[in-house]
Amino acid sequence: MRALIKRLLEILGDESLLLGVIKDEMIAIRDKFGDARRTEITEEAPDIEMEDLIAREDVVVTMSHQGYIKRLPVNTYRSQRRGGRGVTGMATREEDFVEHLFVTNTHDTILFFTNRGKVYSLKGYEIPEAQRQARGTAIVNLIDVEPGEAVTALMPVVKFADDVYVVMATRQGTAKKTELTAFAAIRRTGIIGISLAPDDELIAVKMVGEDDEILLVTRNGMSIRFGQDDVRAMGRTAAGVRGIELDPGDIVVGMDIARDNADVLVITNNGFGKRTSVSEYRPQRRGGKGLKACKLTDKTGHIAGVKLVREENQLMLMTMAGYVIRFQISDVPRMGRYAQGVKAMALEEGDQVISIARVSSKIAEDLED
Known part of the structure; x- marks a missing residue:
């Protein structure tokens, strides 16, 4: 020791x-x-993208006239028969009403096209989820729209492909085509999507492929069908070309892609609807007056919207008072272009249909009770 x-x-x-x-x-x-x-040992941990933590799910997105937006699960609305009253889709205030409704995915990019021709974007999951009767979030809290600027068209995008184009239609009948990739990177303050005349506004936007044809429908029941290749591709700041020649006082209220084996479904502001084979709308050169799409009377009112539909699809209608109804396309009868249609939705006095959305067969299965 x-x-x-x-x-x-x-x-x-x-x-x-x-x-x-x-x-x-x-x-x-x-x-x-x-x-x-x-x-x-590293200097900093790798970033985790928020998108990686968000589940992929189909949702219904609604936006009001005064710019309040929200998303809801697709099963919020139960399926009903044509002619029913529907369920309340949101709580609205005086002088406000639901103006946009569509089905998308939480991981899709939503492009917001405004009446002034500017474009903004959000991911589906960036739109706050809310209860069915909630008003939603003011869009000005999500994108930097300017005073007096209103969102008039919304387009969900799954992928910004090189061979896909965006076609835009204006209230005064102008059509314009631009590559979809031009809108892949959009700053928060937005970018120019189309240059407009002082008295014109952007009202509809669609994605088109090489062989697609465009269908424009006006408030007074006129229509024109022409190939997308009849409209040359232009840069974002171009003004476009004439799509349809309008009568005095008439305006374009809807645009869709005219595909074979589909029906053209028109809905009036007084709740009348019909579907007509797209083959009855023969192709024409752009810039003409077009063909009659529907017989209109004081009872039917004017055209509120148009969609290209198939038998297996479902349709969702929303009214100025905030009511929503969803029913099978097969419940709406086929009629000719000159027919006025049948009652598609029962409306309260003073109420009007202001927004329609097509629901695909896959989404329709998820919507079933």
Whole structure:
């Protein structure tokens, strides 16, 4: 024991001897326990994208006339028969009403086209979820729209493909085509999508492929169908070309893509609707007066919207008072272009249909009770 104490005191009293002992012991530990490092030291942890944490799910997005937007699960609205009254889609205030309604996915990009021709974007999950009767979030809190600027067209985009174009239609009958990729990167303050005349506004936007044809329908029941290749591709700031020649006082209220084996469904503001085979709308050159799309009377009112539909689709209608109804397209009878249609939705006095949305067969299955 005395020998050990003497040895330890010698080590503590001689710094070089102490360092030598420490070195020998560290080498022994290394030889016995040494292996490759199992952790990695970095300056900062890798970023986790919010999108990676968001579930992919189909949702209904609604936006009011005064710019309040929200998203809801697609099963919020139960399926009903044509002619029903519907359920309340949101709580509205005086002089406000639901203006936009569509089905999209939380991971899709939503492009917001305004009446002034500017374009903004959000991801589906960036639109706050709310209860069915909630008013929603003011769009000015999500995108930097300017005073007097209103969102007039919304377009969900799954992928910004090189061979896809965006076709825009204005109230005064102008049509314009631009590459979809031109809208892939949009700053928060927005970018120009189309240059407009002082008395014109942007009212509809669609994606088109190589062989697609465009159908424009006016408030007074006129229509024109022409190939998308009849409109040459232009840059974002171009003004476009004439799509349809309008009678005095008439305006364009809707645009869709005219595909074979589909029906043209028109809905009037007084709740009348019908579907007509797209083959009855013969292709023409753009810029003409077009063909009659619907017989209109005081009872039917004017055209509120148009969609290209198939038998397996469902339709959602929204009214100025905030009521929503969803029913099978097969519940709406096929009629000729000159027919006025049947009652598609029962309206309260003073109420009007102001927004329609087509629901695909896949989404329709999810909507079933």
